[in-house]
Amino acid sequence: MRRIIPFILSAVIFAAAFFLLFCKEEGFHQRHWAFPLESQGSLTVDPNPASCGSCHLQQFGSWKSTLHSRAIGPGFLWQLPRIGKHGSENCMNCHSPNPETKNLLLTRLGWGEVSDSAWKSGSEENGVQCASCHLRKGKVYGPFPKDGNKNRIFQNSNIPHEGFIPQKEFEESEFCKNCHQSPETAKQVNGKFLMDTYGQWRRSEFAKSNVQCQNCHMPDRKHEWKGISDPEMVKQGVQTSLQVLAKEEGAEIISELKNSGVGHLFPSYSVPKVYLEVWTEFVTGERKKISEKTLGWMLDLELQKEIFDTRLSPGESVLLRESLSKEEFSKLKRVEFIVTVDPKEYYKRMFQDNWNYKDTFLEDTKPWVLPYLKAALAEANSAKYELVRLEWRR
Structure with missing residues (x-):
């Protein structure tokens, strides 16, 4: 009997480990961003952001000016014929997550068929929209009220979409992870993921x-998601400083930039x-x-080789x-520290x-590719801005 007990104990431990590894209940984040x-199926409400904005005016107004709302822009669209249907669908997981908007985009490219649904043509141009985060299988999800009252009644058949299902996960960084973090199996360059913002924060x-991400990018729950493209956010x-220190042998000019409040590497991705400069x-x-x-x-154009990493x-x-x-110091009139x-x-x-x-592009793709590529290049060329200019004068 004594010999059997260790065997039974081992079996119990193995069963428990198996359960924890394979039978653990899937979390909200995993279900929500699978x-x-x-597909949403049959909807009783209009999924268009403007429709949501009739009640959620502030959120809609903020969203309209964000990069989320422009996730389906020229810089994205021109590449689709070149990466094909499968590659495009993968990119759309984040740029246009809802299958209904994906289908509208694929149809425009000749890769799908128009389906009869509440999602009208043009919905796909809204990028990451209200439904992308808040709508699943016809049900609306969102964070708990700001007052922290978890005992309120959130289901009400007398209001649009019959209320909503509150989830605390809307205020956790992991909510942003699926679109701002490469999966563990993804390609790396010099041991680094192309997208690692969540990992850097973690x-x-x-x-x-x-x-959390939301504390900085959605302060007071504003749907702005400001980042590197917004000077005031940056x-x-x-913090920046400029000092000109007189010394016996002349002078020393010291300029400093500190990542004092960014919760990840500055800048995070390989794009910015x-x-x-000191003048x-x-x-x-x-x-x-x-x-x-x-x-x-800095990476090469093919995203294969690291040139330098000074983040x-x-x-x-x-x-x-x-x-x-x-x-030189006796003739010095002015010093400038410029951050661009x-x-x-x-x-x-x-x-x-x-x-x-x-x-060299395929002839049948040029009517789609070239206008979008030209617009994308103009948009990228106009994005540069001066962040700080500090000055010392004698």
């Missing part, structure tokens, strides 16, 4: 302090670049750039130090390279 999303002090996340101006009228640095993850972790700083001789952000640097390179070889 790509590809399931490894930071922000995660340990329970500061200014809230970094941040340029730091001097002398009483003679001569103006000279004496120091420069690029912050970002700043949360709390990390970059210093630009330059020394002037006594004679190019949110779409990689896209500019990639779009321009494709435009340069546009004559």
Whole structure:
């Protein structure tokens, strides 16, 4: 009998481990963002964001100005004929998640058939819209009220969509993970995922302090999702300084940029670049750039090779130090520290390279590809902006 007990104990432990690994109940995040999303089926409400906006005016107004609402833009559309139906469907998981809007896009490309549904033509151009996050199988989901009252009645047949199902997960960073984090099986460049924003946050002090993505990108639940393309948002996340220190042998110019409030690497992806420049101006009228640095993850056009990675972790700083001789300092009139952000640097390179070889595109794809590519290139070229200009004068 004694010999049997260890065997039984081992069997129990094995069964428990099997249950934990394979029979554990699937969490809300996994169900809600199981790509590809399931069809909504028959709807009793209009899924168009403008319809939602008739009641949720503030959220709709904010959403209209976001990159989420423009996820189906020229920079996305021109690439679809070139990556094919399967590749396009994978990209649409995040850019146009609902199967109904996917089908409308595929139909425009000649890869699908128009279906009779509440999703009218044009819905696909709304990108990541209200239904993408809040609607599943005809039911509306959202966060608990801001007052924290979990005892309210959320189902009411007398209001549109009969109320909603509250879920605490709407205020967790993991809610954003599926579209802002490469899966574990995804391609890596020099051991790094192309999308690792969630992972960067997870490894930071922000995660340990329970500061979620939504705290910064959806403050007070505003549906704005501001990021690297918004100067004011970026200014809230970094600190800059400029010092000119006189010394016996001349002077030292110290410029600093610190990632003081961004909860992930700055910048996060390989697309944006941040340029730091220090300029001097002398009483003679001569103006000279004496120091420069690029912050970002620079990859080749094929996303195969890392050229450099100078991104700043949360709390990390970059210093630009330059020394002037006594004679140079005596003639120094002004110093400028200029920080410029190019949110779409990689896209500019990639779009321009494709435009340069546009004559090699398949003839039957040119009517679709070329107008969108031209618009995408113009959009990318206009995205650059000056973030900070600090000045020292004698």
